[in-house]
Amino acid sequence: MSLTDSAAIDVARSASLASRQLAVLSNEARNEALTALHQALDQNRSTILAANARDLEAATRAAESGDLNHSVLKRLDLSRPGKYEDMLEGILSVRDLEDPVGKITLQTLLDEGLTLERVSCPIGVLLIIFEARPEVIANIAALAIKSGNAAILKGGKESMESFVAIANAVSDAIASSSVPVSSIQLVKTRDAVSSLLEQDSLIDLVIPRGSNELVRFVKENTKIPVLGHADGLCSAYIHSDAKLETAVKVIVDAKTDYPAACNALETLLVHEDVLDTIFPAVAKALIAKGVSLRCDEASKTVLGKTLSPDQIAKVQPATEADYNTEFLDLVLAVKVIPAANSAVETAIAHINAHSSKHTEVVLTESREVANMFMSGIDSAGVYWNASSRFADGMRYGFGTEVGISTNKIHSRGPVGLEGLTIYKYLIRGNGHVAGDYHDGPGGKKYIHSTMPL
Amino acid sequence: MSLTDSAAIDVARSASLASRQLAVLSNEARNEALTALHQALDQNRSTILAANARDLEAATRAAESGDLNHSVLKRLDLSRPGKYEDMLEGILSVRDLEDPVGKITLQTLLDEGLTLERVSCPIGVLLIIFEARPEVIANIAALAIKSGNAAILKGGKESMESFVAIANAVSDAIASSSVPVSSIQLVKTRDAVSSLLEQDSLIDLVIPRGSNELVRFVKENTKIPVLGHADGLCSAYIHSDAKLETAVKVIVDAKTDYPAACNALETLLVHEDVLDTIFPAVAKALIAKGVSLRCDEASKTVLGKTLSPDQIAKVQPATEADYNTEFLDLVLAVKVIPAANSAVETAIAHINAHSSKHTEVVLTESREVANMFMSGIDSAGVYWNASSRFADGMRYGFGTEVGISTNKIHSRGPVGLEGLTIYKYLIRGNGHVAGDYHDGPGGKKYIHSTMPL
Structure with missing residues (x-):
């Protein structure tokens, strides 16, 4: 066992102990800690921004020498207008959300004097690993405390100075509250991740x-459940009866509103019957926004007849790999669905076989077709005549999100505070024993009546 | 890739395709398949029981030559009075449960004409691996079909003949219904398990x-989420104000009602103040039922003063390992909690450090102490003055269970049909795009109003 391993065990064990103390704190006590956190980050603004400026300077140098992607600079910069205020505001809005802990979701009278109750509770210890964006520390610390979970936070090296400055403010704020200090631990050692990922008996969820x-x-290096998504390979299917304006508007937004996002469109399926009508209009609108199309033979042929030479320069033949690719760029794969009664099934089968189970869109004027698509598609989000870009916790009205999950269990789609809780069953009796309930003479019978919540 | 691997991929892939067809079937269609399943098992009773008799004969020989535990014989025997009827009855009761699929659990008006809905849906493909009990095939097939999940079933070698006979009846029944044949696949090859556990892109949950x-x-050989429990190390804590009769009754039931069950008691914590009063009565009642006690120094000393020589023969000194042991037998580890204001916290800390997070019991007349215990304990079930043996899906009123989970996410405690479902988010719009919602001039605002369910 290396020194790092033993340090990781210490961190995880103290987080586990803190999580049990945190689990019994009232909503008021957790909220007070969030108020203190807000105050500390407000008061330490100049120190934190100075640290962030040092990170930014180092990152700018790295970007200039080609060692770092320029997009990281934008994500790193806490001094951009409104960003620090958003971070502060975010803490207060998490504080003011409904308490996700202690919600009773089932109550059954098992027998006279014997009740069963299912009540929401924190999961325990979260491990959050993030890269460039330093404000994530404040967001996640707030979400963890509000949901009664202890959190171990591991930041990326580009934001190390910001990270340390924010970490100090967070620790001071928590120390002044009734939330245990080890509830939020910030791990700075660069090689700690692998050791932390091994602590599956102490850490309950990795984000x-x-x-x-x-x-x-x-995902490949831990037995701890992982909440999140690796890919966001979102698709849209234009059915034969789609409305042209709706199709153009939705697909242009889904592809171009923010092409680097996980909820951006990557594959377009087009019903053969609208290849000559809706598809050219969609293609022209996309190309006007700078999108390149990777088309199968049939769709490419149609565009060859209708596009100008300038436009056709943006059309390339698709390979099979394009239908499995999350471009995260102004590129879209296009495939034609042959006209047949089973066209919707064909589109569904293509999507279920190729998608990352994030979000898919159907464009149709038929409720029946929409319902087939919505029940047949196996993804966290399935939308009818609306852009895949709505897949977001804020847009769903959850106030905040810890991420978007493409898992098949626990929590799917944008995950809010509810996804950071689980439940336990409480039974209250008066000396009740299971051996008394049997079919024989004198045996008791269960009542099993649902009690109002 | 071995032949087994390629066979496992075929099984998993066809299950995955079947799961998508199954997901769009109505409750009526799924129920009809369950009726057919019931009928087929009823009509093939003699064939199945003859096959079971052959299994039993082989197992009896193996048990006589010491190659098999005798307890397996009882679990294997389908001809025991009432067992076949229970299996048949179980299929119909699963059929008649409320449809777990298509439940709307959240509905939000995002904007005019733009609605968000969260609806329950099947998880996808389940892999169920079981040992001796052949009736589990019928139970699980029924649960899988009812919840719209495809299932791959792998039985143990002791029940192979019964397994094949039941499998044939199940396949025939499904073939006569609108449920796809590959929805329930029964894998007979002995070495298929490892290959199946590798299909994490096609199989969604292992039970x-x-x-x-x-x-x-x-758990150690797959990346697929596993639902279940390895250990059931349940504990009870007798607080200083416990009622003697309640403590005796609950602890005797928890320990002796069915010692081999996962919800049986394995560790008893006793408040120092009741060492001379309640504890000897509990110990005598347990010893009268044949229980051996593994006592720490303080509890052993007390029993030395109060028990008869015959009784004291059942008391041994405890080792540290005893507090981490699931005896599954008439053995109980005993530890004294020193008298102090923090005694409840001490008991909670011991349990959280040693338990398997299954079910724990507190014996106290104080609501405050009970509440502290119930919120402080990190287990799927926490009971006040009631036996741990109530931890069971039938007893909870769930009608049936697929198992008891000690996981910290998705589903905890006895898992019924609800634990075999997840949800997806549906958005219905009319050409709505995310880019229209912004703070700038002409930007639209979200309504985010909760709609009645």
Whole structure:
């Protein structure tokens, strides 16, 4: 066992102990800690921004010498207008959300004097691994405390100075509250991740926030359940009866509103019957926004007849790999669905076989077709005549999100506070024993009546 | 890739395709398949019982030569009075449960004409691995079909003949219904388990039903989420104000009603103040039922003063390992909690550090102490003055269960049909795009109003 391993065990064990203390704190006590956290980050603004400026300076140098992607700079910069205020505001809005802990979701009278209750409770210890965005520390610390979970936070090296400055403010704020200090621990050692991922008996859930590579690395290197998504390969299907304006508007937004997002469109399926009508209009609108199309033979042929030479330069032949690719860029794969009664099934089968189970869209004027698509598609979000870009916790009205999950169990789609809780069953009796309930003479019978919540 | 691997991929892929067809079937269609399943098992009773008799004969020989535990014989025997009827009856009661699919659990008006809905849906493909009990095939097939999930079933070698006979009846019944044939697949090859556990892109959840060793093997050899429990190390704490009769009754039931069950008591914590009063009465009642006690120094000393020589023969000194042991036998570890204001916290800390997070019991007349215990304990079930033996899906009123989960996410405690479902988010719009919602001039605002369910 290396020193790092023993340090990781210490961190995880103290988080586990803190989580049990945190689990019994009232909503008021957790809220007070969030108020203190808000205050500390407000008061330490200049120190934190100075640290962030040092990170930014180092990152700018790295970007200039080609060692760092320029997009990281934007994500790193806490001094951009409104960003620090948003971070502060976010803490207060999490504080003011409904308490996710202690909600009774089932109550059954098992027998006279014997009640069963299912009540929501924190999961325990979260491990959050993130990359460049330093404000995530404040967001996640707030979400963890509000939901009664202890959190171990591990930041990326680009934001190390910001991270340490924010970490100090967070620790001071928590120390002044009744939330145990070890509830939020910030791990700075660079090689701690692998050791932490091994602590499956002490850490209950890992949430990686960052690149696909990070998420994949985490998923492949731990037995702890992972909440999140590696890919967001979203698709849209234009059915034969789609409305032209709706199709153009939704697809242009889904592809171009923010192409680097996980909820951006990556594959377009087009019913053969609208290849000559809706599809050219969609293609022209996309190309006007700078999108390149990767088309199968049939769709490419149609565009060859209708596009100008300038436009046709943006059309390339698709390979099979394009239908499995999350471009995260102004590129869209296009495939034609042959006209047949089973066209919707064909589209559904293509999507279920190729998608990452994030969000898919159907464009149709038929409720029946929409319902077939919505029940047949196996993804966290299935939308009818609306852009895939709505897949977001804020847009869903959850106030905040810890990420978007493409898992098949626990929590799917944008995950809010509810996804950071689980439940336990409480039974209250008066000396009741299971051996008294049997079919024989003198045996008691269960009542099993549902009690109002 | 071995032949087994390629066979496992075929099984998993066809299950995945079947799961998508099954997901769009109505409750009526799924129920009709269950009726057919019931009929087929009823009509093939003699064939199945003859096959079971052959299994039993082989197992009896193996048990006589010491190659098999005698307890397996009882679990294997389908001809025991009422067992076949219970199996048949179980299929119909699952059929008649409320449809777990298509339940709307959240509905939000995002904007005019733009609605968000959260609806329950099947998880997808389940892999169920079980050992001796052949009737589990019928139970699980029924649960899977009712919840719209495809299932791959892998039985143990002791029940192979019964398994094949039941499998044939199940397949014939399903073939006569609108449920796809590959929805329920029964894998007979002995070495298929490892290959199936590798199909994490096609199989969504594994449910091992059997020994601790089986569950541990599964948990250690797959990236697929595992629902279940390896250990059931349940504890009870007798507080200083407990009622003697309640303590005796609850602890005797918890320990002796069915010692081999996962919800049986394994550790008893006793408040120092009741060492001379309640504890000897509990110990005598347990010893009268044949229980051996593994006592720490303080509890052993007390019993030395109060028990008869015959009784004291059942008391041994405890080792630290005893507090981490699931005896599954008439053995109970005993530890004294020193008298102090923090005694409840001490008991909670011991349990959270040693338990398997299954079910724990507090014996006290104080609501305040009970509440502290119930919120402080991190287990799927926490009971006040009631036996741990109530931890069971039938007793909870769930009608049936697929197992008891000690996981910290998705589903905890006895898992019924609800634990075999997840949800997806549906958005219905009319050409709505995310880019229209912004703070700038002409930007639209979200309504985010909760709609009645």
